Amino acid sequence: MAAGAPMGAGTTSDIYKGDAARLMMPTWLIIGIFLLAPVIMMGVYSFLTKEFRGGVVWEFSFAAYDQFFFDRGLFGDDPPTLEWTYIGIFWRSIWQAGLATIMCLLIGFPTAWFIATRDPKSRSIWLFLITIPYWVNLLIRTVSMKFLIRDTGPLNEFLLAAGVIDTPLGLINTDFAVQLGLFYSYLPFMVLPIYAAVERYDFALSEAASDLYAGTWTILRLVIFPVVKPGIIAGCILVFVPSLGAFLAPDLLGGAKTFMIGSLIEEQFKGSAGNWPFGAAAAMILLTLVLVILLIYARAQNKVEDR
Amino acid sequence: MAAKIDLRRFPGFLGITLICLVVLYAPLIIVAVYSFNDSTSITNWGGATLNWYVDVFTGPESPKFQQAALNSLIIAVCAAGAATCIATAAAVAMTRAGRFRGKTLSFALINLPLMVPEVVTAVASLVFFSAIGFTNGLFTILIAHTVFCIPFAYLPISARMQSISDVYEQAAMDLYATPREAFTKVLLPLMMPGILSGSLLAFIISLDDFLITNFVKGAGVETLPTAIFGAVKQGIKPNIMAISTLMLGVSIVFVTLSWLVGRVGQNKQK
């Protein structure tokens, strides 16, 4: 991009000023009708009364949220106490997604760093290698992982044959398998933003700092970290948010033993529970959670840009 | 203390990068290898064969998978096409129409499909389609896919647009081109690399989707991911591995293509 061009990158022009409404109309219509309206409708459903075995009765009710937050015992007539069942399910999903995010960060950061510090030509090849698996269908990747780590799968067969272990590792149907699956599903989402941040970093800065007798740790903390922080945060969000509602990994790798947010919601609409308002309420709570995270992120971003 | 610390050469980072690649590729390679396994029991190696690939095209389940693949393709092409048109219009509005009322809101709306968790979108669509009594198989999937493909098409297109100065269009209009001609003859060709990679991205995203499709699909309609899910739920069979490997191949071809297109675009820009 020529620096002298009258329009800098990211600025806007008003050549088509009068056409804005016409150009935006398809977006408003399609997303408005087929996403915004359904989400709003689900919000409405969460305040309706459930119909036995699926469906709603058009009567206002707090029952769904009440069921989510308050425990009235197995028979529903104990005095209400705080309900930990569903909060627990949400907490477990957050915990699993959080651990997967940390795993992604621990492996993804050095990888991104390593790639960003190669010369430009090999950089694009490394990036290419990292992104290819992401383009393979998520379902297939999850199934492949299941095949690899099951007790009778190639990994255990290999380790047994090599004499490293005596009994299979027993990875499948554990929480760790779920985290591994999530890690595997979303790792590129962590690598790419960090890579983008590190690539922008001018290493002359750290050399300058080093000349001024700053130690490695000091340079990392005071010079590099502030620069790559937005990349790390973006990566964490890109891994954490989809992990939170993940459906395939818990089902295929975790043995469907415990509900996660995704399967809890699914069960209300496609399984035996058949409680639509409750499923809608759980979905709204998940949506709120994600929007709050994104809002905090946007605030932080704006602060960085304001400086 | 060493005189110079070269932060570009952290020891061990190469190792972690290699581990990263191994983790990413090992399951895929294993599945690709076992898809050539000449044994009905998937755990024992019985020599190499192409039988499972033949089975994919001629076996008893092949019509089902072929129909599913065809559905996936139709949906991906239509959804990516529609989403790209919509996103292109939106990108022009966002970068070439100055400030207008509801611009911030429009930006939020475009990105809404990225912000709403997939399972929420899936459930909301199911409830919505069922409430309005709209159950036509392919069509519901197509609409849902178009919606979530829009931001994926929009991102590369608007990124490209932001780096195109409007001097070219201004010049064209100074030479008495109408705004329409300035758009189709000048801006659109310049946008093409962005449009291409946007539509490819949307295409792959649509092809990949399982969760939303599974919720909104109508009676008797399967896409490749839902058909595969139905099959693998009952156990991983060699013919599924063959299909997976074929899909891996297709994905690699597509990514390579979009990568090359992107590089050509970059080179032109320089």
Added chain:
Amino acid sequence: MKKLLASTALIFVGLTGAAQAEGKLSIYHWFEYIPQELLDKFSQEYDVEVTMDTFDSNEALLASLKAGKLGSYDVAVPGDYMVKIMKDEGMLDTFAPSDLSNFNNIEEKWLDVGFDPGRGSSIPYQWGSTSFAVNKDVYSGKPDSLALIFDPPAELKGKINVLDTAGETLTLASLYLGIPQCTSDREQLKELNALVQKAKADWASFGSDVAKDVLVSGDAAAGMIWSGFSAKARQEGANIEYVFPKEGMIVWMDNVVLLKDAPNRENALKFMNFLLEPENAAAVTNYAQYSAGVKGVQEFLAPEVANSPESNPPADVKAEFVQACTEDVQVLYDAVWTNLKK
């Protein structure tokens, strides 16, 4: 771009139009339950294009129909208690016995059933049992009790798969405890809740569609399973025994029902009549390895299917149908199930 939009619109229109062709039949069926060859045979005989979707539990079938799919399928294959629920929900259409020329092929004992007296909306499909199978390499004792699932010995701990449906899993648990189904007795429900909570620690996974695969692959050493599915697992190489527990097991019958608002009612009736043909019923039995509810199938049955241990329970085994609970009781069972999977 206009052209592009126009052609996109055209394809949209084409897609909607294509789904309305004549000569179709849309089936909603259990997974892995009907041979493709039989569908092809029907398709050819009657010149009807057949499409089939599958589900993995009676509840999933109901939920999907409730969520707007009613009116897009012609026939479905619910189990006994689900036929009654669907009937009560007004999801079934009725037909007269004279609509099906093969109606008299139905075995007498499956004719006047509680869930559809006189068979006004359904015909028998297959019947079998739900119990569990255990790997003989892992467990060497004589398996005869549901305790192997609900209070397993050390060698089976952590190697058990249970069906991922509240109906079947909680009913088997109730049989083990000797408490009635659909009970509203608090002590009994607490007992049931405590049993499954404790047993869960010894279970490896919940899964219905994987029930066969986990036994064949060795991921599980014991697993709740349907009788015919167990027979198939055995034939695919699993060294397992299907157990007829002394506490009792579930017996069920799946039925082909005529759905309300079926888009192709005539073809649906042809298909039901087709399935009452002994040869065709036997083809299903040979494939799924359960038992048909149709007279005259014996001569078409493969001997290993007719004589399979899974399909020939000892005469003294106690067997119960799953009951459909009322709403206020069902809520309690749902609570136990959610509590189990939280």
